[in-house]
Ligand SMILES: Nc1nc2c(ncn2[C@@H]2O[C@H](COP(=O)(O)OP(=O)(O)OP(=O)(O)O)[C@@H](O)[C@H]2O)c(=O)[nH]1
């Protein structure tokens with residue numbers, strides 16, 4: 001959306017820094033995926049966006065922030081390219097903070113490409129992946145964590161991941177980190193007296209007050225760091241491993257749960273050699289289903305490699321589906337699994353539609369399913385959800401959640417610097433200016449996290465993975 005101009009930037013420091021980084025050429029890109037569709041969006045951003053648009057859009061200028069029907073023409077030949085809805089956003093009141101124009105053209109591959117070509121001929125440059133969002137960060141419209149959250153909303157494969165990303169986009173994480181940074185700046189101010197007047201025995205600041213403030217920030221950091229496992233689960237999905245003897249019907253069950261034929265299925269035992277993963281949207285947690293190679297003792301070295309992969313997945317499973325056609329297979333599978341993981345195991349009796357299927361013994365915990373008819377699949381999904389709810393609880397969307405490795409690294413660095421400071425301070429072991437270096441490093445780590453410091457390489461890394469046009 002180009003129109004989220006009302007979102008307040010978490011700090012004026014972020015905005016001030018953005019202004020320093022601003023001033024850029026005009027970029028253009030198709031923001032919608034290629035292919036057949038009703039509409040395509042072509043967007044323009046930069047100081048000269050209006051001039052570029054005026055060469056293509058008949059009847060320019062359109063009223064600001066009003067969707068207006070207009071004819072688009074080739075700037076060189078005057079040829080009509082499309083009839084489109086044009087929306088003009090003034091600088092300061094757009095997604096990037098720069099003057100922007102959004103053209104909603106007809107869909108399909110030809111029209112949007114023609115319109116983009118016309119804008120490039122009129123003076124724009126093709127945007128790099130993520131360049132629009134990068135400019136929004138650079139102009140202070142978004143913090144870096146909010147910019148990343150846009151990528152996460154786009155990449156979300158489950159409602160849980162999308163909800164966490166939306167909360168981060170709303171600034172939740174950035175606000176929390178800014179609060180932590182501000183608290184540390186206050187501690188720095190407290191010890192400034194100590195630095196300026198090291199000879200004074202009893203300065204105006206009691207040393208305990210500094211220790212308490214640092215301890216408070218440390219516990220807030222710990223609380224944020226403690227959300228990382230849940231954050232990873234939301235982002236990656238809870239690992240649900242299908243395991244069992246060869247030919248048990250694991251790949252067929254995997255495909256049936258997924259609703260598409262992803263894994264190869266044949267009557268030949270040992271078909272699946274490598275693990276295959278796919279995420280399905282669970283009721284609370286996203287589920288990362290993993291189809292694995294059948295477990296059996298074998299002399300075949302290739303098959304053995306596949307079984308080792310299965311075992312590695314079992315070691316990191318949150319839930320295991322022990323799949324087999326017969327009670328003996330289920331028992332053998334459960335024994336195999338128990339050597340590798342303490343994760344909860346759901347026993348699944350497969351191929352129940354087959355007339356020769358051995359009936360499940362009364363008192364058995366096994367769920368009966370058929371990948372062929374779909375019988376028992378809903379009950380299996382419900383059992384997986386219940387098992388995860390018991391093991392992990394429900395994801396929380398009220399407080400900020402740390403979902404990215406980059407955030408985790410920065411928060412851990414800040415936490416370690418604080419610990420080093422706290423130890424030195426309580427022992428009064430070092431001169432104050434030396435101890436203050438730890439505080440500065442902690443502040444630096446938090447500022448890098450929200451993008452307050454000008455770290456081009458961090459921005460490069462973050463936005464490289466974005467789509468063009470976002
Ligand atoms: N009738 C019936 N046949 C099934 C069902 N599930 C699997 N099969 C058949 O059983 C055979 C093995 O199925 P797969 O899904 O490849 O079994 P697998 O456990 O992945 O086997 P490996 O990859 O070799 O370990 C295939 O011929 C499937 O068509 C089912 O629910 N009903």
Ligand SMILES: [Mg+2]
Pocket residue numbers: 250251252263264265271272291292293294
């Ligand atoms: Mg298989």
